[in-house]
Amino acid sequence: MLLKRRPALFGKTKRLEAQFDDFMDRIIEASLIFERAFKSYLRDGFTQDFSDAVEEVSQLETRNDELKKEIETRLYEQTLIPDLRGDVLSLIEGLDGIINLYQSNCFRIASEKPDIPPRYHKDFKALGKTSTHCVDSLIMASRAFFTNIEAVRDHNVKVMFFETEADKICTRLKTRIFASDLPLEHKLHLRYFCDRVEDASNRAEDVADNLAIYTLKRSV
Amino acid sequence: MDFTVLIFLTSGLFLGWSLGANDAANVFGTAVGTRMVRFTTAAVVCSIFIVLGSVLSGAGAAHTLGKLGSINALAGSFMAALAAALTVYAMTKLELPVSTSQAIVGAIIGWNLFSGSVTDVTALTKILATWVACPLLAALIAMPIYIGVQRFLARAKLHILRRDIYTRIALVLAGAFGSYSLGANNIANVMGVFVPASPFTDFTVADAFTITGIQQLFLLGALAIAVGVFTYSKRVMLTVGGGLMPLSPIAAWVVVISHSIVLTLFASEGLEHFLASNGLPTIPLVPVSSSQAVVGAVIGIGLLKGGRNIKWRVLGNISMGWVTTPVISAILCFFSLFFLQNVFNQKVYTEVHYALSPKVMNHLVERSFPVEDLSSLRNRDFTSARAFLKAIGERTYLTGYQQRKILEFAEVAKLYVDPKKVQQLKADWLSQGQLLALRKLEGRRFGFKWALADALEKLSVDWRQRPDKIENKTYNKQIKAKLGYLYRLFSLEE
Numbered sequence: 001m002l003l004k005r006r007p008a009l010f011g012k013t014k015r016l017e018a019q020f021d022d023f024m025d026r027i028i029e030a031s032l033i034f035e036r037a038f039k040s041y042l043r044d045g046f047t048q049d050f051s052d053a054v055e056e057v058s059q060l061e062t063r064n065d066e067l068k069k070e071i072e073t074r075l076y077e078q079t080l081i082p083d084l085r086g087d088v089l090s091l092i093e094g095l096d097g098i099i100n101l102y103q104s105n106c107f108r109i110a111s112e113k114p115d116i117p118p119r120y121h122k123d124f125k126a127l128g129k130t131s132t133h134c135v136d137s138l139i140m141a142s143r144a145f146f147t148n149i150e151a152v153r154d155h156n157v158k159v160m161f162f163e164t165e166a167d168k169i170c171t172r173l174k175t176r177i178f179a180s181d182l183p184l185e186h187k188l189h190l191r192y193f194c195d196r197v198e199d200a201s202n203r204a205e206d207v208a209d210n211l212a213i214y215t216l217k218r219s220v
Numbered sequence: 221m222d223f224t225v226l227i228f229l230t231s232g233l234f235l236g237w238s239l240g241a242n243d244a245a246n247v248f249g250t251a252v253g254t255r256m257v258r259f260t261t262a263a264v265v266c267s268i269f270i271v272l273g274s275v276l277s278g279a280g281a282a283h284t285l286g287k288l289g290s291i292n293a294l295a296g297s298f299m300a301a302l303a304a305a306l307t308v309y310a311m312t313k314l315e316l317p318v319s320t321s322q323a324i325v326g327a328i329i330g331w332n333l334f335s336g337s338v339t340d341v342t343a344l345t346k347i348l349a350t351w352v353a354c355p356l357l358a359a360l361i362a363m364p365i366y367i368g369v370q371r372f373l374a375r376a377k378l379h380i381l382r383r384d385i386y387t388r389i390a391l392v393l394a395g396a397f398g399s400y401s402l403g404a405n406n407i408a409n410v411m412g413v414f415v416p417a418s419p420f421t422d423f424t425v426a427d428a429f430t431i432t433g434i435q436q437l438f439l440l441g442a443l444a445i446a447v448g449v450f451t452y453s454k455r456v457m458l459t460v461g462g463g464l465m466p467l468s469p470i471a472a473w474v475v476v477i478s479h480s481i482v483l484t485l486f487a488s489e490g491l492e493h494f495l496a497s498n499g500l501p502t503i504p505l506v507p508v509s510s511s512q513a514v515v516g517a518v519i520g521i522g523l524l525k526g527g528r529n530i531k532w533r534v535l536g537n538i539s540m541g542w543v544t545t546p547v548i549s550a551i552l553c554f555f556s557l558f559f560l561q562n563v564f565n566q567k568v569y570t571e572v573h574y575a576l577s578p579k580v581m582n583h584l585v586e587r588s589f590p591v592e593d594l595s596s597l598r599n600r601d602f603t604s605a606r607a608f609l610k611a612i613g614e615r616t617y618l619t620g621y622q623q624r625k626i627l628e629f630a631e632v633a634k635l636y637v638d639p640k641k642v643q644q645l646k647a648d649w650l651s652q653g654q655l656l657a658l659r660k661l662e663g664r665r666f667g668f669k670w671a672l673a674d675a676l677e678k679l680s681v682d683w684r685q686r687p688d689k690i691e692n693k694t695y696n697k698q699i700k701a702k703l704g705y706l707y708r709l710f711s712l713e714e
Contacts, residue, residue, distance in 0.1 A: 145380075
């Protein structure tokens with residue numbers, strides 16, 4: 001009886017560990033899909049490929065919402081990690097905000113179909129790529145928080161670096177847009193999308209800031 | 221068993237209850253407070269292991285308390301335990317940190333003062349020294365364990381969830397160990413004062429094993445502790461932990477383990493025997509305060525972290541409690557004994573007589589004690605140790621050791637080696653030589669305890685104490701324990 005129950009105890013933990021990993025895998029997937037889709041939008045405009053990407057990101061977001069609920073319920077029901085539960089749930093919440101942002105960016109592009117002149121494509125691509133790197137580093141920092149606390153700091157430094165880079169690209173891009181002879185409404189529309197794409201890195205930075213505090217608290 | 225005996229034992233049970241309510245929180249407080257372990261789990265594990273610790277290893281520390289002052293009347297034991305319990309209870313109610321050990325030591329001193337008995341300064345010093353040593357030792361033990369755990373965790377890179385499960389298991393195991401050592405070390409506080417006046421007799425279960433009277437007494441006390449754990453400790457557990465310094469569950473584990481190690485060091489007869497037989501210095505077996513051990517361990521970890529998190533004011537209050545507890549308990553015991561004796565007409569102590577009879581004088585001369593100036597005390601009867609020592613002190617100068625020895629030799633006893641009682645002794649409890657010697661003395665009367673011991677020694681080497689060396693400590697202690705039992709068994713006094 002005891003022998004049967006003990007693996008169950010560890011089995012449940014293992015499953016939850018896998019759920020945390022899944023949750024983070026999907027955020028990386030969503031960021032990569034968004035980056036790819038955004039590039040394809042810049043190249044070909046609104047195509048079937050982009051629609052498919054929107055669908056994929058939506059599915060990932062829905063699945064992550066389910067995972068988030070399951071993780072929350074398990075953590076509370078089984079009173080796991082009582083000392084860190086609040087922090088872990090805030091982290092999950094923060095990460096969930098990023099995948100939500102990717103989904104809403106997809107929807108906005110699909111519904112508003114912004115007209116992005118080719119001379120800005122390079123900067124928009126760079127912005128998308130840097131934000132993806134930023135989110136990627138955040139996920140690594142988050143994974144490290146669970147298993148290798150000393151590595152959190154290294155990954156967080158990268159998050160901060162990529163966020164600053166994204167900020168620079170965004171500012172440069174917006175300056176160029178507003179210096180152009182485009183109509184004001186077009187400029188404003190383009191600025192809105194600059195901010196939306198950059199927002200992923202801003203949110204990643206916010207989560208990383210909190211993560212740094214959770215890490216300090218986690219030291220035994 | 222006499223019904224009044226049970227009434228008198230209730231104060232010990234009350235003390236046990238308050239110990240369960242308070243000290244269980246030291247063992248499982250942080251685990252339950254941080255919700256790492258459920259209260260029911262904690263209470264069940266704690267109770268089982270306290271009972272096991274008390275009954276199986278409780279005797280070691282009880283001995284030192286017995287030396288401090290042997291309360292020789294049940295009503296006196298009742299009041300000492302009651303005074304200690306009331307002190308613990310009142311201090312807990314006032315939310316002041318409290319130690320059962322200090323309360324009971326205070327109460328015994330109160331009884332000594334009231335009954336005119338002499339407080340054994342050596343035993344008292346030993347106890348007081350351990351009160352300082354105990355938190356220090358706990359801090360010194362906690363520090364390397366904490367560093368080790370930190371290093372291990374940094375290397376193991378365990379997932380947060382897995383670490384959580386391991387920590388829970390470790391907390392329960394450490395709690396079990398802590399409860400066992402708490403039972404072993406602190407049962408002496410609860411029931412120690414009843415040992416000299418114990419109403420229980422040994423009995424054998426199905427010829428397989430014997431449960432001694434003391435073990436029965438300790439079992440009863442342990443059950444009271446368990447009741448305290450179940451009924452009252454939850455509240456204390458939930459408030460404990462954050463008091464002195466916020467602790468992570470892993471730091472809490474280090475605290476519990478260090479606390480348990482310290483309590484075990486001060487309670488383990490096995491360890492003492494091992495150290496003694498290997499020629500190493502032994503650790504005195506003394507009931508120490510589990511609260512002090514916990515505080516020491518927490519401070520140790522706090523200092524490792526740079527000491528910023530420690531609430532020094534709280535520590536100041538705790539230390540104040542350590543000083544006030546024994547004092548309050550002693551005063552309370554002293555005055556309550558007065559009431560119990562004069563208002564309720566209870567015999568709170570058995571008068572012990574001291575006399576320097578010719579026999580005693582000879583005995584002292586044989587051992588080259590300076591007795592020339594004591595001849596004026598010859599055949600005078602003293603009814604309290606204090607009066608006797610005062611009279612001696614006025615006439616001659618003696619060292620503390622000599623005073624204790626003269627007191628021991630001059631104590632008048634009425635002993636009758638009753639053949640019926642000798643018959644009832646279990647054969648395996650005494651060696652063949654010891655039993656034969658005892659049989660030869662059947663029907664004889666002795667006026668002094670040492671006279672019986674001397675007679676036995678002359679008849680058999682098995683009754684002879686070995687030279688006073690560390691490796692002989694356990695052996696000599698056993699002989700003393702057997703003699704102590706015989707004195708009680710053959711005593712003609714009530």
